[in-house]
Amino acid sequence: MTTIRYLFADHLSRSIASLADLDPAHDVVLLTEVAGEAEAVPHHPKKVAFLFSAMRHFAAGLAEEGIRVDYVKLDDPANTQSFTGELRRAMRRHGAERVVVAEPGEWRVLQELRAWRERHDVAVEIREDERFFCTTNDFARWWQKRRQPRMESFYRLMREQTGLLMEGEGEPAGGRWNFDKENRKPPPRDVEFTGPLRIEPDRVTSEVIALVERCYGKRFGDLEPFWFAVTAADAAQALEHFIETALPRFGDWQDAMLEGESFLCHAAISQYLNAGLLLPRDVCARAEQAWREGRVPINSAEGFIRQVLGWREYVRGIYWQEMPGYARLNGLGARRRLPDFYWTGRTEMACLREVVDQTRREALSHHIQRLMVTGNFALLAGVDPQEVCEWYLAVYADAVEWVELPNTLGMALHADGGLLGSKPYAASGAYIRRMSDFCASCRFDVRRKNGPGACPFNYLYWNFLVENRKALGGNPRLRNAYATLDRLPKERLKAIRADSRAFLEGLEPWSRP
Incomplete structure (x- = not known):
């Protein structure tokens, strides 16, 4: 029986749950570039190029392993430009009877996945995305037990469960859970910043840039210069570059802003985390290691890890706990149009x-x-x-x-x-x-x-x-x-x-x- 393993643009991890038990002899990995998603909102051209190029590189890496990959490009004349349409075509092409997919990053897409099971004669298995520290079910149980849920208490729980920045029996490293008061220094006047690692586009990325320029080049946003990493290997280099050049000073100036300095000591790796090129466990472990080796002060390591282990996990939990009603909330009754x-x-x-x-x-x-x-x-x-x-x-x-x-x-x-x-x-x-x-x-x-x-x-x-x-x-x-x-x-x-x-x-x- 042939199984379609459908990967979305934020599933670009070899450890994604949908690939866990892949059988190269019978399974096909499907990746699709569809206008329905690229045009759901007027996405920045550089964002579209990053995701499409990362998808193409990831697909090539799977093919090098001997895995059958079905990749549909945006300009394929037969492209139906929707997830559902492309799944239907792939099922016919490969005679597939089953689909395996990991949880998507958007409620709307999750409803589309559930509709596949209800409307089509196909077995669809939606697997939990195990790349996060906290599952949506675990977060829901924690949330429902709290009279007044707050990120700080959730963050402490995550620290205790993971052992990150912990000493002894439940004691936080440095004797404090949070060093935020030390992370609010105003911008320095005489410090040079190296900025994030910039990767030169290869042939595949250059082809994607040309495609996006043709299709979406008139939108808000500059497509070039394009410097994002589009492979896990290059994203790992970008992480190491941040840890060596910026993380030691990140804590002091993480709230500062300077004219002409886009990033100061910030990592600029969140796009790699959210697409799957980097894994949060690896990112936090590398930051903690740098602190334990004495290369990074505790306020920098803790401030950075809090963003990944604390806020990132917390907002994901709230999203899945409160959707779909959350998107319609307007507690202050704000009605003004967005300024031009x-x-x-x-x-x-x-x-x-x-x-x-x-x-x-x-x-x-x-x-x-x-x-x-x-x-x-x-x-x-x-x-x-x-x-x-x-x-x-x-x-x-x-x-x-x-x-x-x-x-x-x-x-x-x-x-x-x-x-x-x-x-x-x-x-x-x-x-x-x-x-x-x-x-x-x-x-x-x-x-x-x-x-x-x-x-x-x-x-x-x-x-x-x-x-x-x-x-x-x-x-x-x-x-x-x-x-x-x-x-x-x-x-x-x-x-x-x-x-x-x-x-x-x-x-x-x-x-x-």
């Missing part, structure tokens, strides 16, 4: 201009740029969460919905009513001034609180608190902010409201092409 500058970069606010321009060039930005610049502005401006989430899913090479949606809707926009975070990450221009050098080149004055020329983040912050008092006024973590708001003179508050209204009404909304 998210797609054009044309804005007089230097911080937003810098981050959007970097996103256009690199299809990446680090977590503070996403959370405290583009995310913070959307939060303060009351932008519709669905439009913001679509933008984040489209423009970042590492954006798979299970990780993008909770981070955007829950963490950046607080649209889930506090399910992911205990308070909204709202901040005035003072935060951006402290953690970046963006304000120096801005037309607006970050020191001015309101009036002509004042930084819009300043008056929008207080306006946000006013407009959302019913939802947030009782939040204990915002008690001081609301106490300060209540002490503002009435004339000052009136000016803040007027400045905010004029600014927000002047925003040009994005119009779908």
Whole structure:
């Protein structure tokens, strides 16, 4: 009996569960480039090229092992441009009676897989994706036992279960679970950064780049220069490069931002993790090893491992626990259209201009740029969460919905009513001034609180608190902010409201092409 092993673009691991018991004599591995997925949202051309090239390289590696591979390219005239259509064609080609697939990274695709079992005369086995530290079932059991689930308690549990950064019987390395207070230094002025490892495109990648240029070259985003790793071997080199050149300083400056410095000490490997070219266990183990060998300080190792072992696993758990309703949440009732500058970069606010321009060039930005610049502005401006989430899913090479949606809707926009975070990450221009050098080149004055020329983040912050008092006024973590708001003179508050209204009404909304 022939079995189709269907791999998606985020399944590019030799250890993926769907390949675990593959029989080369009878099984066929199917990979497909389909427009239905490439066009579900206007994905960044560099993201599409990365995934297609990584898929083609992975398929070639399987073929070298003697495994039968059925690969359907985007421009194949017979391509139906959908997962279901291509599965149906492959079943006929190979006379297959069974399909094995690992859990996808998106609820919508999981429903499509389940429909295969119900609508077609085919046995479909959907296997748990074992590349993560925590299974979705284990997370659900933990979640349901907690009166107030929080990432910190989940992270500690993961540390205890994995033994990462642990000493003795349940004792955290360095005597503390979390070194976040040591990871908030403002940007340095006299430090050179090497940046992530850049890989020269080979023939296969160059062919993919030409294909994507023809099909999607007019979308938001620069396709070249293209420097992403597209094989597990090159992704492993990128990880080693980060550990040797950037991880030692990552802890100190992980929240910092500098004009013209896209990555500082950040790894820029999340796209490799989310596609499967790197495995989270290997990534965390290498960071821990570097600390134990004395090459990396504890605050850097812990801060990095927390992102992978803590946040990454936590948001995945919430996604699968709360979908499909999670995607429709709008706890603050935000309805404003996404401003056009998210797609054009044309804005007089230097911080937003810098981050959007970097996103256009690199299809990446680090977590503070996403959370405290583009995310913070959307939060303060009351932008519709669905439009913001679509933008984040489209423009970042590492954006798979299970990780993008909770981070955007829950963490950046607080649209889930506090399910992911205990308070909204709202901040005035003072935060951006402290953690970046963006304000120096801005037309607006970050020191001015309101009036002509004042930084819009300043008056929008207080306006946000006013407009959302019913939802947030009782939040204990915002008690001081609301106490300060209540002490503002009435004339000052009136000016803040007027400045905010004029600014927000002047925003040009994005119009779908």
